[in-house]
Amino acid sequence: MARTHKGDLAPPDWTCLKCDYSLAGLRVGGKCPECGTIIAPPKSSATRDDHMTDAPIPYLKGMAAGYLFMMLGGVGMIGFSIAARHFAEPWLMVAGTLAAGAWWAGVFVVTQPRRSAIRPYAEMVAEWKRTRLANRISQAVWPLTFAVGATAMFVHQASINAALASGTLPVGMMGAMSKGVIALYSLAGLCVLAASLGLVPLCVQLSDIADWSGDTGLGNRLRVAAWGLAFGVPTVTLGPLAASIAGVPSPILFFLNTMIVLAFITLIGCSLVFLTCLFSQCGMAFWAVRNSITGRERDIRVATRRAERYDEIVSRQLANAPVDPPVSMALKEEPPVTRYGRPPGAKPKGPYVEPAKPGEIYRIAENDGAPPQ
Numbered sequence: 001m002a003r004t005h006k007g008d009l010a011p012p013d014w015t016c017l018k019c020d021y022s023l024a025g026l027r028v029g030g031k032c033p034e035c036g037t038i039i040a041p042p043k044s045s046a047t048r049d050d051h052m053t054d055a056p057i058p059y060l061k062g063m064a065a066g067y068l069f070m071m072l073g074g075v076g077m078i079g080f081s082i083a084a085r086h087f088a089e090p091w092l093m094v095a096g097t098l099a100a101g102a103w104w105a106g107v108f109v110v111t112q113p114r115r116s117a118i119r120p121y122a123e124m125v126a127e128w129k130r131t132r133l134a135n136r137i138s139q140a141v142w143p144l145t146f147a148v149g150a151t152a153m154f155v156h157q158a159s160i161n162a163a164l165a166s167g168t169l170p171v172g173m174m175g176a177m178s179k180g181v182i183a184l185y186s187l188a189g190l191c192v193l194a195a196s197l198g199l200v201p202l203c204v205q206l207s208d209i210a211d212w213s214g215d216t217g218l219g220n221r222l223r224v225a226a227w228g229l230a231f232g233v234p235t236v237t238l239g240p241l242a243a244s245i246a247g248v249p250s251p252i253l254f255f256l257n258t259m260i261v262l263a264f265i266t267l268i269g270c271s272l273v274f275l276t277c278l279f280s281q282c283g284m285a286f287w288a289v290r291n292s293i294t295g296r297e298r299d300i301r302v303a304t305r306r307a308e309r310y311d312e313i314v315s316r317q318l319a320n321a322p323v324d325p326p327v328s329m330a331l332k333e334e335p336p337v338t339r340y341g342r343p344p345g346a347k348p349k350g351p352y353v354e355p356a357k358p359g360e361i362y363r364i365a366e367n368d369g370a371p372p373q
Helices: 057-087 090-110 121-126 129-139 141-166 179-197 199-212 216-243 250-320
Strands: none
Touching: 057 090, 057 141, 057 250, 090 129, 090 141, 090 199, 129 141, 129 179, 129 199, 141 179, 179 199, 179 216, 199 216, 199 250, 216 250
16 A cells, blocks of 8 residues: 555545545545544554565564564563562572563564665654653563562562571561562562553554554454553552552442452453464564565576576577678778879979979078079
8 A cells, every 4th residue: 555645635445533534535634524633544554555574684583583582581571470479589580680681672672663665764763753662661661670579589588587597587478578678579569560551552563563564463462462451450450459448338349359350361361462472473573584585585586587588589589690791801902093194394284393403402582583692
């Protein structure tokens, strides 16, 4: 689909984004005559004038590596966080910090401006500019989350060991926590909330990349995951806090508990959808690399065969063409020139100078007409 610009005529299939009024024949950038909404291209056609396989091969290889880092980092963060909670081992949180760093590196690479053989690079940089910045900043919170959590676990473990050594271990694990440890765990929880909410715009940008690759089904699944995360993360995080407030009526408390359960199920399901989409996009990026390399090799083979066929046709035409007789380069002998003599005593016509006689010397006269001295 050709990219439209401000002032161009809207195609016949365009309708208003608000009232669904037909915009055929109207100018892009104008207003809908029915509701006054600005006429803009549909979101589904914003990036459909090129394809992912049209991008340069180094860019596609970088995208494949970025998706691989995201996939490995995401699985590592989930696995190390569960293991650290189960075994209470802070070094597992350190390993989770490294996995979170790999995740952020993958996000940084994948959210870079797209490359296209059709559209200028400056236009690609302007696309998703704010969303790209928000994704990179929000996903950089994951390494900070694991680092803060590892620090809290080290300090907590050290305080427990000191209490055991002194024989003053309070009853319950919370009793062994100092205010600093509680503050660190609270900060880690806030970081988890911020980074989890940052997954929503990340899913939206990844869905655009999926549409760019031609897999609209994958893009739709990522958009559904974005909506699910936007509902599940804040509800699961803030719902228990609201339910714990004293004096909440029973109907409202029942409603909050129901919403928390639904949000938790939605969060788990959308997280699984998001991870499976990452696997699909990783495979899609590697497929784009192979397809691009194969296509260029095919184009080279076709161009080589055409050149060979052209040379063969030219050789046959030259072989069957009539040969002209060789042209002799020898100079033709000119016929001899016959010279006729003059009768004795006859003078030639026109100006004539008598030849000098033996011993006679010619001199230039000083005065015209005067004889030489």
